[in-house]
Amino acid sequence: MRSTPRTEAFPAHTPAAAQIFTTVLSHGPLTRSDMAGRAGLSAAAVTKAVRPLIEAGYLVEEAGDEARPALGRPANSVRVDGGRALFIGVKVTGDEIIAVLTDLCCRIRVARHVPLRAREPQPVLTAVADLVQELLAEADGFGVQVQGIGVAVSGDVDRAAGEVRLSPFLDWHDLPLAELVEMTTGLPVTVDNDVRALTVAEQWFGAGVGLSDFAVVTVGAGIGCGLVVHGKVVSGAHGVAGEIGHVVIDPTGPLCHCGNRGCAEAIAADPAIVTAVREATGRPVADAAQAVELARRGDPGAREVYARAGDAIGRAIATVANLMGPERVIISGEGLAAYDLFAGQIRDAFAASAFGTAARCDLLTRPLPFDEWARGAAATAIQSFIGGPPHGTG
Amino acid sequence: MRSTPRTEAFPAHTPAAAQIFTTVLSHGPLTRSDMAGRAGLSAAAVTKAVRPLIEAGYLVEEAGDEARPALGRPANSVRVDGGRALFIGVKVTGDEIIAVLTDLCCRIRVARHVPLRAREPQPVLTAVADLVQELLAEADGFGVQVQGIGVAVSGDVDRAAGEVRLSPFLDWHDLPLAELVEMTTGLPVTVDNDVRALTVAEQWFGAGVGLSDFAVVTVGAGIGCGLVVHGKVVSGAHGVAGEIGHVVIDPTGPLCHCGNRGCAEAIAADPAIVTAVREATGRPVADAAQAVELARRGDPGAREVYARAGDAIGRAIATVANLMGPERVIISGEGLAAYDLFAGQIRDAFAASAFGTAARCDLLTRPLPFDEWARGAAATAIQSFIGGPPHGTG
Structure with missing residues (x-):
């Protein structure tokens, strides 16, 4: 067993300092005046917050220090030292x-x-x-x-x-x-x-950078959703939020593990798809890969199951858009392996179910491996x- | 025609000052140290923000000024002068x-x-x-x-x-x-x-005071929803949000004005209820008041329509709870006049459809006239x- 490692305290002593560091992490390199503008803080507050972060090596001045003006604040950019x-x-x-x-x-x-x-x-x-x-x-x-x-x-x-x-x-x-x-x-x-x-990760480093309202929808073994509203991840007052998998698509549909019928997850998650393909085709399909293969070979029963799944995913995403009005929905998860089989249905069902300008929400697919x-x-x-x-x- | 009135500028010159004033408006009277604690600001920042608001008469010191300590900041409370x-x-x-x-x-x-x-x-x-x-x-x-x-x-x-x-x-x-x-x-x-x-109004002065995450659901001529997440009202990136009326409850249900079938609004808003009661009873019911009256007199067809409406409202609220995880849902609107007819179904459907700890969300009915x-x-x-x-x- 290794000896217990020692960690250090991060030298951001106020919420504003942590916010400034996060801004540089997502958007850097930034000048101090960029940081002040983005954080809604005074230049003096930014300079004060940045100093200990530079002294401790978490932030570094970009090259060009020599060009620093003799008077006034340095105008060069600051970035995070990832290492x-x-x-x-x-x-x-x-x-x-x-x-x-x-x-x-x-x-x-x-x-x-x-x-x-x-x-x-x-x-x-x-x-x-x-x-x-x-x-x-x-x-x-x-x-x-x-x-x-x-x-x-x-x-x-x-x-x-x-x-x-x-x-x-x-x-x-x-x-x-x-x-x-x-x-x-x-x-x-x-x-x-x-x-x-x-x-x-998407908010700080991925397809959510710069967006104050977006959602990540993951399809695969389950159907999940992460929501960012007003620039912060939604956790729910009691810990539950983003349960898009339990948006009911068809109250007469298949039984879900939550006890209800026709939840998005009971129609469009991998286990539901495998079961439905088995039932539709009579073939002993073992897993999602085999179900995808069958559908790609043109089996009409398997194709219909994917079409239904895509419709369910599109409707569930529209429900999120109608309630939250996100700027973008990032669709990901291992289920994207089958995306060619249901992309059209996702987009069609979303367009049909999104209310008014909620339909302007950008649907983006993004493979994100484990x-x-x-x-x-x-x-x-x-x-x-x-x-x-x-x-x-x- | 009256002469054009003259308005004045509010003397809160920073977002922090506006935030402090809002805090006193919702939670006042407060001492300066209460304000600092709630706003996450320094005592000095609060004192600086409060001074011009007192000078302009928007905030007033509570009685007890005479007891002000000879040294240090005054410890007495400050409130908004509503007048x-x-x-x-x-x-x-x-x-x-x-x-x-x-x-x-x-x-x-x-x-x-x-x-x-x-x-x-x-x-x-x-x-x-x-x-x-x-x-x-x-x-x-x-x-x-x-x-x-x-x-x-x-x-x-x-x-x-x-x-x-x-x-x-x-x-x-x-x-x-x-x-x-x-x-x-x-x-x-x-x-x-x-x-x-x-x-x-509910967030600042009503049943939402002190809550960072809550929803207002209104039933009546339509079914609407206002959402507060992370302490701010959700407006949606493109202006649409809170469209709980278009959560699909039954894809084979009545046609909705949005073009889809079985939206909550197409089942549980007043015009939908009136139409359904007419169809179920064969009586020439003219408006919601007559529909309520018929159901209260025990007409089974009318009662069934209200039961279905309550079920739809409960499921729609559960969808909001599963996605957002609010601490409280305030149910209001002129439809509350019929609340005795569907309260049980709203609560039962909510309990059955809320996922995990989302069911802990507090459902509160609150009559809010126009x-x-x-x-x-x-x-x-x-x-x-x-x-x-x-x-x-x-």
Whole structure:
């Protein structure tokens, strides 16, 4: 066992300083006056907040210092030094664990995948701890300290409490995951719902940069949604939000694991598609890959199942657009592998169901492999590091 | 015609000062240290922001000034002087115009209703101008200046542009309403969607005070929804948001004016209920009051229509809860007159359709007569006055 690593405090002592750093992280390099304009702060406040961040090496002046005017504030740009700190992001799916080592700019330096042999908390925790140790060893090679770990799982996750309240795929209930991972790694741990974590990464570094209102919709084993409203990820007053998978599309449709009928997830998630293709074709289709193959070969029953799934996804996205009015919806998830089979239906159903100007919302497809989801987990760790101390460090 | 009134500039020169004033408006009286804590600002910043507001008479020190400590900041509380300024709020329904004169704390001082004789923009504008002149005459009696007018109408309203893009009930399209009312009154005008305006009033002065995430759902001639997320009313990137009336409940249900089938509004709004009761009972029911009466007398067909409407409303509210995770949903609107007929179905359908902890959301019914909607319009005028100059004053 390695000795417990030592983490340091991030020198942003006010919410404004953390906000300025985040702005540079997403939009940098920026001049101080750019930062002031974007953050709605005075130039003096920005200069004061930036100084300790530069002194500690988290921000660096861009080249051109020599040209600094003799009087007045320096006009050159400031950027984040990505190499100043490292983070680990872990995504646990029902089949494997994906872990990445990222820098402070959330660029992936190392990625590791291991199959999940059992879904009970103890073997998963052991596998996570082993992966983290591997990545900490890699981090030694960079000579930079890992400052935190993010762990993302699907389901109802209470980030503030560090608990997984319910993860149906893993069959976890009320698991104090942050505390458990902190105990085995000695590092601050942030746990979050996997789609929300992916949404943080999209907001800071992806297709959501610069947007105050957008959604990430993921299709695959389940159907999930991360929402950003007024520039912040929506978590819900009681921890549940973005449950687009349980928008009811057809009240006479297939039974959903939530107890209702015809939820989007019961029509358009991979397991629902596989079941429906089996029923429609009478063939022993084992998984989504086989279902896709059958549909691509032109089987009319399989094609009809994908058409229905696309219609359900498009209607569910329209419901989000009608309620929230996002500027953009980013469609992703492993289900994009079948996108050619239902893209038309998604767009048609969205156009038919979006109300008024909500239809102007931009639908963007964006393949984000599981490495990117693990990167999302790392983004939540970066967020905790920048924004203040995480919930009860171990 | 009266001479053009003169308005004054509100002495909050930064977003932080406007925020502090709003906090005192909703939560006052507050000490300066309370304000600093709630706003996340330093005591010095609060003292600096409060001083010009006290000097101009918008904030006043509570009694007890004599006890002020000889050294240090005064510890006594500060409150808004409601009588310092007056505002006019106007709500236009399909049948009448309701206008209220309120003080700066949005307390109604005078209310006026006039029937709407024609829905074309010109006669409505004339009637609004007449009502505003009446209320300006009343304001003279208070010896206080009216600082702004808010006008609320249903439909797709672009507050920033001051335009009604589409109001189906009034059949208005792309009407520059703010500019037109400014021309006839000489006062700054804010126009907004009526449910959003009501939501502003609930957030600042009603059942939403202190909540960062809540929804107002109104049932009646239509089904509307105002959403507050992260402490701010959601307007949508393209102006549409909160369209709970177009959550599809039953894709085989009645045709909706939006072109889809089985929208909540096509099942549970008053016109849909009247039509369905006529079909179910064969009786020539003329309006919602007669439909309610028939159901209260125990007619099984009419009762079944209300049960279906309650089920649709409950499912639509659950969709909002599953996506946004609000702390509370405030149910209001003239449809509450029938609440005894579908309250049970609303709660049952909500409980069955809410996912996980989203079911913990508090459902609160709150009768808000049209005077309160007009008050919501006044609240948007107060908001514009506090927060900065409105879109192009006339």
